[in-house]
Amino acid sequence: MKFPGQRKSKHYFPVSARDPLLQADPAESLTTSPVVGIDQTMVDIEAKVDDAFIERYGLSRGHSLVIEDDVAEALYQELVQKKLISDQFAGGTIGNTLHNYSVLADDRSVLLGVMCGNITVGDYAYRYLCNTSSKVDLNCLQGVNGSIGRCYTLIGDNGERTFAISPGAMNQLHPENIPEAVIAEASALVLTSYLVRAKEGEPMPQATMKAIEYAKKHQVPVVLTLGTRHVIAENPAFWREFLQQHISIVAMNEDEACELTGESDPLLAADMALQWVDLVLCTAGPAGLYMAGYSDEEVLRRTNLPLLPGAIAEFNQYEFSRAMRYQDCNRPVKVFSHIAPYMGGPEKIMNTNGAGDGALAAVLHDISANNYHRQKVPNSAKHSQSFLTYSSLAQVCKYANRVSYQVLNQHSPRLSRGLPEREDSLEEAYWDR
Ligand SMILES: Nc1ncnc2c1ncn2[C@@H]1O[C@H](COP(=O)(O)OP(=O)(O)OP(=O)(O)O)[C@@H](O)[C@H]1O
Numbered sequence: 001m002k003f004p005g006q007r008k009s010k011h012y013f014p015v016s017a018r019d020p021l022l023q024a025d026p027a028e029s030l031t032t033s034p035v036v037g038i039d040q041t042m043v044d045i046e047a048k049v050d051d052a053f054i055e056r057y058g059l060s061r062g063h064s065l066v067i068e069d070d071v072a073e074a075l076y077q078e079l080v081q082k083k084l085i086s087d088q089f090a091g092g093t094i095g096n097t098l099h100n101y102s103v104l105a106d107d108r109s110v111l112l113g114v115m116c117g118n119i120t121v122g123d124y125a126y127r128y129l130c131n132t133s134s135k136v137d138l139n140c141l142q143g144v145n146g147s148i149g150r151c152y153t154l155i156g157d158n159g160e161r162t163f164a165i166s167p168g169a170m171n172q173l174h175p176e177n178i179p180e181a182v183i184a185e186a187s188a189l190v191l192t193s194y195l196v197r198a199k200e201g202e203p204m205p206q207a208t209m210k211a212i213e214y215a216k217k218h219q220v221p222v223v224l225t226l227g228t229r230h231v232i233a234e235n236p237a238f239w240r241e242f243l244q245q246h247i248s249i250v251a252m253n254e255d256e257a258c259e260l261t262g263e264s265d266p267l268l269a270a271d272m273a274l275q276w277v278d279l280v281l282c283t284a285g286p287a288g289l290y291m292a293g294y295s296d297e298e299v300l301r302r303t304n305l306p307l308l309p310g311a312i313a314e315f316n317q318y319e320f321s322r323a324m325r326y327q328d329c330n331r332p333v334k335v336f337s338h339i340a341p342y343m344g345g346p347e348k349i350m351n352t353n354g355a356g357d358g359a360l361a362a363v364l365h366d367i368s369a370n371n372y373h374r375q376k377v378p379n380s381a382k383h384s385q386s387f388l389t390y391s392s393l394a395q396v397c398k399y400a401n402r403v404s405y406q407v408l409n410q411h412s413p414r415l416s417r418g419l420p421e422r423e424d425s426l427e428e429a430y431w432d433r
């Protein structure tokens with residue numbers, strides 16, 4: 001059986017038996033429900049700097065801080081004078097995620113945010129558009145008079161990145177420019193905690209809340225990625241409440257998870273987050289990644305991989321189960337999975353920027369594939385229950401991890417192409433090489 005949905009390279013998840021229903025009329029065209037996201041449109045301006053540079057501009061390591069225009073100008077001039085700028089990419093954590101989703105799925109996503117009304121060839125807005133997949137639908141962007149944001153991505157000696165954000169008009173998205181009809185048909189609405197970080201009077205937080213309101217009205221799962229640990233550390237109680245009230249799926253790294261829950265063990269943090277959300281993706285750098293979710297007792301599937309030790313004994317025992325929303329389970333059981341970095345990680349990592357965004361894109365692909373399959377073959381055994389993912393948690397982990405590796409390997413947060421065709425599957429044989 002092919003991984004459902006349109007895709008360039010064929011099957012990442014082959015199983016031995018083909019589902020005959022999937023062989024139905026190939027001419028029949030069904031569009032998938034797009035993944036919709038809101039972002040602060042920005043370009044990443046990447047430079048290698050030392051600690052003194054970070055201090056000089058009042059930044060703090062690992063943080064993403066918004067800076068004033070005069071500081072941004074001085075910082076930029078110093079980078080130019082010292083020829084420190086190494087790369088300029090389209091960025092923004094949700095822009096990256098949607099781009100990567102569209103590249104992996106070869107399918108449509110919709111970006112909501114702002115774009116300069118007046119674009120000149122070669123300027124930042126122009127570059128942003130040039131570096132975004134043509135499958136990312138930009139037709140709903142709101143035109144603005146100012147510039148899009150700039151994200152100075154400052155890489156330290158140890159590869160750690162510090163962001164200095166010069167916001168321009170990136171937070172000027174108005175609630176009335178959130179299209180209800182687009183969200184109503186989405187397979188997921190993807191947001192970042194950065195969106196609520198705006199100056200007094202900037203409409204982005206209200207636009208975000210409007211989108212959440214529509215998503216809830218139309219039962220569209222809302223996905224939140226946590227930004228950096230400092231954003232969460234400012235008010236962990238607010239974020240716990242926010243997750244509880246609005247979010248179905250949370251994506252975070254182990255530092256953000258720790259700020260949110262107080263737990264430094266990513267497994268325990270993911271477990272704790274399950275009291276607020278239905279599904280958790282927790283990346284843990286060189287320790288790989290964890291997923292945690294729920295499945296109904298009736299459809300639990302035992303792993304045939306070695307049982308793993310951890311703060312929750314044999315936590316991966318049901319990792320072959322498919323994730324469900326808590327509300328859709330009669331008897332919800334928590335399901336966990338972990339995977340070590342793909343192939344042990346790349347030999348040399350220049351920086352880890354965007355690795356987590358890549359992992360989330362893979363999770364979204366699996367979720368939208370499930371929706372596609374449900375529309376196409378509604379009476380398939382795969383939909384005997386309302387599952388959230390198409391694949392088991394173990395398989396989603398594999399896919400997410402594989403995509404992170406690709407991002408780390410290519411030194412840019414946005415995939416330049418899908419996964420290599422030669423990988424017909426991520427089966428053990430390839431995995432073990
Ligand atoms: N040093 C490393 N060695 C091997 N694999 C790594 C390393 N760092 C990251 N990875 C891989 O990338 C995935 C995501 O990494 P990480 O936890 O650093 O994401 P992140 O901090 O959320 O990134 P970003 O916020 O920039 O998108 C990990 O789960 C792992 O698979």
Ligand SMILES: Nc1nc2c(ncn2[C@@H]2O[C@H](CO)[C@@H](O)[C@H]2O)c(=O)[nH]1
Pocket residue numbers: 039040042043044064090091092093094096151163165192194195353354357413
């Ligand atoms: N939307 C948004 N993205 C950010 C911010 N700070 C850093 N990023 C992005 O985070 C990405 C890595 O996850 C980078 O490519 C940055 O562009 C921010 O304040 N808002």
